[in-house]
Structure formats: structure tokens, C-alpha cells
Amino acid sequence: MSAARLGYLGPPGTFGEEAAIKADPRAEHVPFPSHAAIAAAVEAGAVEQGVLAIENSLNGSVAETLDILIHDSTLDIQREVVVHVVHNLIARPGTRIEDVSVIYSHPHAFNQCRRFLAERLPNARLEASLSTSAAVEAAVAGDLGAAGIGTSRAAELYGGAIVAAAIHDADNNATRFVVLGRGKQLPTGHDRTSIAFTFTQDRPGSLAGVLDQFARRGISCSKIESRPTKAVFGEYVFLVDFVGHQDDEAGRDALAAIRPLCAEVKVFGSYPRAE
Amino acid sequence: MSAARLGYLGPPGTFGEEAAIKADPRAEHVPFPSHAAIAAAVEAGAVEQGVLAIENSLNGSVAETLDILIHDSTLDIQREVVVHVVHNLIARPGTRIEDVSVIYSHPHAFNQCRRFLAERLPNARLEASLSTSAAVEAAVAGDLGAAGIGTSRAAELYGGAIVAAAIHDADNNATRFVVLGRGKQLPTGHDRTSIAFTFTQDRPGSLAGVLDQFARRGISCSKIESRPTKAVFGEYVFLVDFVGHQDDEAGRDALAAIRPLCAEVKVFGSYPRAE
Incomplete structure (x- = not known):
């Protein structure tokens, strides 16, 4: 069953959107600024379902989502979706890795790509962004020599090219998301x-x-x-x-x-x- | 017993330094770029002890520290220290809250001050930093109208003034740190x-x-x-x-x-x- 509207943690081009597409490709995917805002929108009926990150294999539980489930929510978990986290180095098309002098990303992404950065770009300046998507947008719009760490979907959205693919240190980096909505699911046997x-x-x-x-x-x-x-x-x-x-x-x-x-x-x- | 040298997650002016000062005010406090680097320095004898964040009352466990303890460390937890997280709006002295048009901080700090920002500074632009300390440094060095969210210690270090104190949403925001070193502690009864x-x-x-x-x-x-x-x-x-x-x-x-x-x-x- 396709939800008409499915909320996710925006902006577009982040892993939240990837989870929303995986959970229900045909739904209208609506970005929200926080997990709490997604849940509130489902509670109010502004969207039929919302997809929230609940656990990352490297970072552990997402406390904000657990607290929503414990204290605030009257909704049901109706599905789970696992998204494997792949970070890419993205820049304006034509940029080579040896041109890169400044890199934008969310601090978490820098932490998860530490080995690549130390080995391949030890002298690049790191600049923090509020999301991987904002990082890619800034890099593509920026000077030659600017790159961002983000998803291939962000590269697509902002017209960037992938300079180096899959630059994250650990292969077992995955995030589990839950889809919240109204109504119990029937037993499936698994x-x-x-x-x-x-x-x-x-x-x-x-x-x-x-x-x-x-x-x-x-x-x-x-x-x-x-x-x-x-x-x-x-x-x-x-x-x-x-x-x-x-x-x-x-x-x-x-x-x-x-x-x-x-x-x-x-x-x-x-x-x-x-x- | 005072450790000669105590490693912490830098830069100076963050909660890691606060924990180090609370754990042992007389030790030499040595900043490291990651929790893994602190633990490695204690293992190698470059510092006698290191202080690592292990749990935050709002965000849950610090996965990096748990993984060091599980997989890498041969050290003993010798102490625990609890630091209450207090975020302040800090700017160049003379700045009034109505002057503030851009705010720097770590994305976590923005999340933890969301209510204050929405009510008092809804039109300010938010710019991400790699640490609250870097945010305060940038704000104090920046234009009039720039502010950073950080510790009172960072204000002191970088010559900033506190424009608004204790601007975090939740009062029960505390971080538990563990002090790692070599050797078991004797029983104390508690x-x-x-x-x-x-x-x-x-x-x-x-x-x-x-x-x-x-x-x-x-x-x-x-x-x-x-x-x-x-x-x-x-x-x-x-x-x-x-x-x-x-x-x-x-x-x-x-x-x-x-x-x-x-x-x-x-x-x-x-x-x-x-x-």
C-alpha cells in the first residue's frame, strides 16, 4: 500500500530521502526539519506516514527518535528500512582530486571518512555544514577546489560530479529507519x-x-x-x-x-x- | 592522586576540557583530535590518563568510546565525571542580542538550543562549525552581528562576552565522562x-x-x-x-x-x- 505522503528528515539529497524512496518509491516525499516535526505531521494527518532514523550500526541509537516513541507518539511502527551509508566526494564537474583544497560536510561525515581524508587529502581545509546535502550544494556552487562529502543523490540534485566514490572508512555503516503511521500491521511470519x-x-x-x-x-x-x-x-x-x-x-x-x-x-x- | 598529563577531546574551550578540569584540576590537560587518539596516547604512555565522553543524558551513548572500550583498549576505567551541559550565546564584547544576525556552532548545539533560537533569533542565519569552541573563536573574530554558541570557558579563552546565558532547551542535559588509565582502583563502598x-x-x-x-x-x-x-x-x-x-x-x-x-x-x- 502506497502512502499518499511520506515525511522524512530533509533536506533532499540526504540519507533520510534515500530511506523515504526505499520505503515507498511512489509516495510524495515531504521533507521536514526534524524528527519531531515528521512525527507531529503524521499525528496531525498532514502526511500519512513518516520515516525516522532509529539506529546506526556505528553510532548506535538515534536518541531523538527513541524519545518521540517513548514520550510523544501515538503512532505505530509499520515498517523498517535499512539504508547502507555511502559517502562520496562530490564537486563541480571537471574537478580532479588533486584540485581539492577545501571540503564541506556534516561533522559526522568527516568522522566517518577520516582515513580517506588523512591519506588522500591531508592538506585540505575542512568546513562544517548543517547537512551533507548543504555541503554538496555549497561545493558545487563554490570555487574550483571546493568539494563536498555526500550522497550520489545529492550530486544528482545539485549538478555535481563524483570525484571519489565510497570514501567512508567502515563498510558496515548502515542506518535503520522506522516508518510511523496509524494502524497495526498484520503478522507476516517474519x-x-x-x-x-x-x-x-x-x-x-x-x-x-x-x-x-x-x-x-x-x-x-x-x-x-x-x-x-x-x-x-x-x-x-x-x-x-x-x-x-x-x-x-x-x-x-x-x-x-x-x-x-x-x-x-x-x-x-x-x-x-x-x- | 594527580596524573601528570591528562588527555581530552579538544580543542580547548569545549566540554571535553571542562571534564578534564573537573577530573583533575592540577594535571596538564592535553587536547587530542579524537577519542581514539586519546586512548592511543594513554596506551602508548604519552599521557598517564585520558578523559572520554561515554554517555549524554539526551543523546545516549557515545558509540566511539564504547567501541574503543570493547575492541581496542587494555586500560581501566578509573573514575567517572559528570558535566552539566550549558550553552551560551557568545559574541564580541558590546554586542547586543538584537545585533545578532549570524550564529556559529556545532550542529548538535543548534539542536539543543532550538527553542531559544526560534523564539529570540528566528531570523538569524545558522552556520555550522566543527566544534563549539571553533564557533566562538570565529564569532569573536568576525563582524559585529556574529555570535557563537559555546561554553563560558570558550568565551574566556577567545575574549568573547556572554550575550545570553544558558540558552539550551533541556535542563537535564549532562554528559558522563570516564577517565582511562592503567591499574585497578580500590573499592570505596560506593x-x-x-x-x-x-x-x-x-x-x-x-x-x-x-x-x-x-x-x-x-x-x-x-x-x-x-x-x-x-x-x-x-x-x-x-x-x-x-x-x-x-x-x-x-x-x-x-x-x-x-x-x-x-x-x-x-x-x-x-x-x-x-x-
Whole structure:
């Protein structure tokens, strides 16, 4: 089913747009300035779905998205999409790598391309940008010798040429996105379910007791994370992804068994596993 | 005991320097360009200790530091330090808030001051910098109308004046740092221990079984996190902080009990709890 409108973290030409195209190529892709703005637009019905980054294989969880799911959202996770992060060195067509004297990008992209930059462009000046897309736009519009680090889609959008492709250090750099919308998805037989829960007081064994309810039903937990709540490093919300659907027999039983053990349980959604 | 030399994530005037000053005011504070470079300098004996950000109350764990502890480090966590993040609007002395037309900072700082910027400076242009310190330096050296978002220490270092203090949105924005060095710390009675462990295969109940070993000895786990290893979102390393010392009776017993349950257990260190 194609959503009429699908919100993503803009601007166009970033990995957010790549995730939106992968999630639903035929939808109208609408850029928003923050993850919170995407979720608010879905809540208000301004768009039918929104795609939010939730986890990067190198950088870990995206805290903003977790906090939206925990505290603000009444939406369901309906899908997940994995985008492999590929950084490219992009410049005005005709630029050679030996011409490059200044490089624009988001500080994260510089961190992820450190080895390439040290080996191939040790003397180039690094200038920060607010997004990889803005970096490519500035580089293509700039002087000869300016380059930006960004996606091939950004090169396309701004008329840039790829001077060096796939310049990121680590091959296992991927970002997992979730698609938020209204309504539960039906079980497919290869689903994942994301939940959050809290305890009234921090007692040794509380968490082990909850995980045991999944274990005794043969359910694997594919991810677990504690996240500080309001207080600074004080109380925690626990986030768990488990293999299966909330409406499978095992999943439904496990959720019923943990509710009496927790202060609160929130199910973010059950959705087909991407890989 | 004062370390002769204490490495931190530079440049001077960032929260890394604040953490170094708080950890050991009398040490020589040596800036490094990355967390990996700090750890490598301690390993090589170029500095005796290094201070690395490990967790932010809003943004979650610092993946780079976790990966150093998991994969690269032979060092011990010897201390923890909590720094409360305070962002200030800083400019050349004499600048009033109504003069400000362009603001420099690290993209994270813009995200953390979004409400202030929208309410007080909705028309100012935002320009990214590689650090809050570089932002303040550029602003103070720049035209009238330029301001940077950074620490009061950066204002001091670069001769800037604070135009608006404490402009960050959330009050509970704090960063936890760990001090890495060589040698275990003695128990103090109010310690925390950080460990990582893996399993040979992902079986339902593996994690619950480990947590149960802590629970049955009355040990609280103050933090838990799963982190993808080499494979993309495949195998996981589990990170746990527990209350107590690895050489306390309960802590020692729990660690001995979990070793046969895990493929690998790595103790990062036991150290006094900061708060």
C-alpha cells in the first residue's frame, strides 16, 4: 500500500530521502526539519506516514527518535528500512582530486571518512555544514577546489560530479529507519516487535524477570537498551526489540505476562523484519 | 592522586576540557583530535590518563568510546565525571542580542538550543562549525552581528562576552565522562563497575540468565545496552554497568558465575560513582 505522503528528515539529497524512496518509491516525499516535526505531521494527518532514523550500526541509537516513541507518539511502527551509508566526494564537474583544497560536510561525515581524508587529502581545509546535502550544494556552487562529502543523490540534485566514490572508512555503516503511521500491521511470519517498559522502583532482578518471560516462550530479544528518563542518569526506560508479532500466540502471551511486572509497557509496533 | 598529563577531546574551550578540569584540576590537560587518539596516547604512555565522553543524558551513548572500550583498549576505567551541559550565546564584547544576525556552532548545539533560537533569533542565519569552541573563536573574530554558541570557558579563552546565558532547551542535559588509565582502583563502598559480554550464539534466555546472576546477589544493573558488533545489526555485544566493585564479594561472585555463560567477558573497570 502506497502512502499518499511520506515525511522524512530533509533536506533532499540526504540519507533520510534515500530511506523515504526505499520505503515507498511512489509516495510524495515531504521533507521536514526534524524528527519531531515528521512525527507531529503524521499525528496531525498532514502526511500519512513518516520515516525516522532509529539506529546506526556505528553510532548506535538515534536518541531523538527513541524519545518521540517513548514520550510523544501515538503512532505505530509499520515498517523498517535499512539504508547502507555511502559517502562520496562530490564537486563541480571537471574537478580532479588533486584540485581539492577545501571540503564541506556534516561533522559526522568527516568522522566517518577520516582515513580517506588523512591519506588522500591531508592538506585540505575542512568546513562544517548543517547537512551533507548543504555541503554538496555549497561545493558545487563554490570555487574550483571546493568539494563536498555526500550522497550520489545529492550530486544528482545539485549538478555535481563524483570525484571519489565510497570514501567512508567502515563498510558496515548502515542506518535503520522506522516508518510511523496509524494502524497495526498484520503478522507476516517474519516480524519484529518494538516495546518500551519501566519499573516502579529499581530492584535487582526486575529486568531479568521480564526477559525471562520472553526466554521461556522461545522468543529472542534482538535489541535491548536502557535510556535515562527525565532525571539525569537516574531512572531508566528499557527498550526491547523481540523477534515475532504482538498478535502471535507467543508474543501476545509474553506481553500479557510482563504487564504485571512493569509500571508501564508501551508497544511501538510489530512490522516485517528488513534483513 | 594527580596524573601528570591528562588527555581530552579538544580543542580547548569545549566540554571535553571542562571534564578534564573537573577530573583533575592540577594535571596538564592535553587536547587530542579524537577519542581514539586519546586512548592511543594513554596506551602508548604519552599521557598517564585520558578523559572520554561515554554517555549524554539526551543523546545516549557515545558509540566511539564504547567501541574503543570493547575492541581496542587494555586500560581501566578509573573514575567517572559528570558535566552539566550549558550553552551560551557568545559574541564580541558590546554586542547586543538584537545585533545578532549570524550564529556559529556545532550542529548538535543548534539542536539543543532550538527553542531559544526560534523564539529570540528566528531570523538569524545558522552556520555550522566543527566544534563549539571553533564557533566562538570565529564569532569573536568576525563582524559585529556574529555570535557563537559555546561554553563560558570558550568565551574566556577567545575574549568573547556572554550575550545570553544558558540558552539550551533541556535542563537535564549532562554528559558522563570516564577517565582511562592503567591499574585497578580500590573499592570505596560506593562504586560502579562497567563490563561487556558476548554469547557464542543468540539463544532466547542468554541475557536473562546473565542478569539473573546479578539479581540473585542483590546487585542492581544501572545501565544495559546491546551494541551491534562487526556484522550489520547482526551479533551483539552487551554492555552492563552494575552497582558495586569487581573485588567486592558479591561482584566477584557474579562475575565468576557469568563467565561460563558467556563467550567473552571484559571488565572495563570499577570506579567511584559520581552521583
